Amino acid sequence: MSEKATLTYSGKSYEFPVQVGSENELGMDISQLRAQTGLITLDEGYANTGSCDSKITYIDGERGILRYRGYTIEELVEYSSFTETAYLLIFGELPTPIQLQEFHELLTRHQFIHENMRHHFQGFPASAPPMAILSAMINTAGCFQPELVQPADESSFMETAAILMSKVRTIAAASYKTSIGEPIVYPRFDLNYTANFLHMMFCMPNKTCHPEPEIVRALDQIFILHADHEQNCSTSTVRMVGSSQANLYASAAAGICALWGPLHGGANVAVIKMLERIHEDGQPLDQFIEGVKRHDAGVRLMGFGHRVYKNYDPRAKFIKKTCHTVLNKLGIHDPLLELAVKLEEVAVKDPYFVERKLYPNVDFYSGIILRAIGIPVDMFTVMFAIGRMPGWIANWREVHTGSQLKIYRPRQIYSGSLLRSYEAIEKRK
Ligand code: CMC
Numbered sequence: 001m002s003e004k005a006t007l008t009y010s011g012k013s014y015e016f017p018v019q020v021g022s023e024n025e026l027g028m029d030i031s032q033l034r035a036q037t038g039l040i041t042l043d044e045g046y047a048n049t050g051s052c053d054s055k056i057t058y059i060d061g062e063r064g065i066l067r068y069r070g071y072t073i074e075e076l077v078e079y080s081s082f083t084e085t086a087y088l089l090i091f092g093e094l095p096t097p098i099q100l101q102e103f104h105e106l107l108t109r110h111q112f113i114h115e116n117m118r119h120h121f122q123g124f125p126a127s128a129p130p131m132a133i134l135s136a137m138i139n140t141a142g143c144f145q146p147e148l149v150q151p152a153d154e155s156s157f158m159e160t161a162a163i164l165m166s167k168v169r170t171i172a173a174a175s176y177k178t179s180i181g182e183p184i185v186y187p188r189f190d191l192n193y194t195a196n197f198l199h200m201m202f203c204m205p206n207k208t209c210h211p212e213p214e215i216v217r218a219l220d221q222i223f224i225l226h227a228d229h230e231q232n233c234s235t236s237t238v239r240m241v242g243s244s245q246a247n248l249y250a251s252a253a254a255g256i257c258a259l260w261g262p263l264h265g266g267a268n269v270a271v272i273k274m275l276e277r278i279h280e281d282g283q284p285l286d287q288f289i290e291g292v293k294r295h296d297a298g299v300r301l302m303g304f305g306h307r308v309y310k311n312y313d314p315r316a317k318f319i320k321k322t323c324h325t326v327l328n329k330l331g332i333h334d335p336l337l338e339l340a341v342k343l344e345e346v347a348v349k350d351p352y353f354v355e356r357k358l359y360p361n362v363d364f365y366s367g368i369i370l371r372a373i374g375i376p377v378d379m380f381t382v383m384f385a386i387g388r389m390p391g392w393i394a395n396w397r398e399v400h401t402g403s404q405l406k407i408y409r410p411r412q413i414y415s416g417s418l419l420r421s422y423e424a425i426e427k428r429k
Pocket of ligand 1: 299307
């Protein structure tokens with residue numbers, strides 16, 4: 001018999017079913033709570049709220065575990081490619097060689113954006129934030145792709161997923177080229193997903209260049225590490241927007257906006273700016289850390305802490321290692337890496353961080369790699385968005401292929417004014 005949780009309120013007891021996940025996480029099903037008791041739950045920031053039942057990604061924050069569809073992040077980052085991992089996330093299984101080839105061909109076939117879209121880039125001021133451009137252009141791309149998406153039909157959805165994944169990378173590179181006044185570079189047919197992105201970012205129409213295989217692989221791995229992370233702010237946004245039956249492009253564009261903020265994907269920009277500031281001011285690290293602990297002007301140690309991880313973020317472990325590999329390969333000595341390592345050493349021993357279980361997260365070291373590759377700082381969060389696209393697509397699809405599509409619509413406790421009468425403007429003081 002399944003377990004039940006008992007709630008006592010106003011002298012009466014109520015029972016609610018307990019749902020057990022495949023990794024034994026427990027959730028109390030309160031879908032009948034209001035109907036039975038008149039109560040709703042209040043959980044600002046949703047720290048204790050399960051918004052859905054999902055089969056895509058598993059995180060154990062206490063033990064620092066991250067798995068996509070049952071596969072550990074460590075195995076995927078070591079043996080898989082971003083394209084293969086994206087397929088796994090969206091369709092639930094690792095592809096066969098034929099399926100992977102088909103997916104790769106679709107990504108290549110759909111890599112161009114509509115020629116009319118090229119003019120849209122000129123409409124943005126040179127100072128426009130790349131995340132604003134990306135979000136707007138993903139919605140625009142949806143206008144050029146009005147066909148009905150069939151989430152349950154694997155083969156047609158494979159094409160839909162490939163169109164979005166392929167175009168997000170082309171749009172990102174085109175927005176960068178436009179912002180620096182260089183001609184947009186067309187994608188190539190002979191390069192893999194990530195090499196093609198680097199080609200569009202750093203080559204010229206009349207000058208080919210050859211990104212180093214080690215650098216292509218490092219960026220591919222960064223994309224794998226960012227590909228999904230269960231119900232984070234942007235993915236929940238994609239699911240919420242998608243639950244109103246908004247199309248995939250509109251939902252992904254909303255996800256991009258949610259990712260933008262410095263407490264979420266924008267943290268990778270905030271980390272580099274923080275490290276640059278400390279480096280330029282020559283501020284002693286102890287002094288900086290004391291300021292963080294006093295919450296001076298709301299300053300936080302960016303790239304530290306996580307709502308779910310109360311242990312070292314497994315993605316950060318890998319990124320820290322890759323930092324050294326990439327910098328060595330490129331022969332770069334970056335003082336910010338040394339600074340970050342020292343900052344981590346100081347923070348992880350400090351009782352403030354230990355008690356609050358604050359460890360480096362995925363954003364702490366990723367910016368140092370991106371900077372070394374030549375990605376400009378204001379494009380860092382765009383890199384996160386390219387990596388996260390498969391997770392958003394998988395979650396959007398899960399919402400639309402579940403047993404019943406239910407609109408996400410939380411409730412609230414109203415604490416505003418009681419009923420009052422409208423007063424004509426002449427009478428107001
Ligand atoms: N520096 C200093 N103190 C911190 C930090 C930090 N980075 N993170 C949390 N705290 C403190 C916070 O002040 C609070 O202390 P107190 O109990 O004394 O008030 C306590 O730890 C709990 O913090 P919280 O804000 O209630 O925790 P949260 O789960 O709501 O926030 C977080 C999670 C990621 C927003 C937060 O840790 C943070 O702001 N980190 C810095 C931004 C960052 O690196 N974000 C990237 C997250 S990973 C990428 C992603 O998935 O988005």
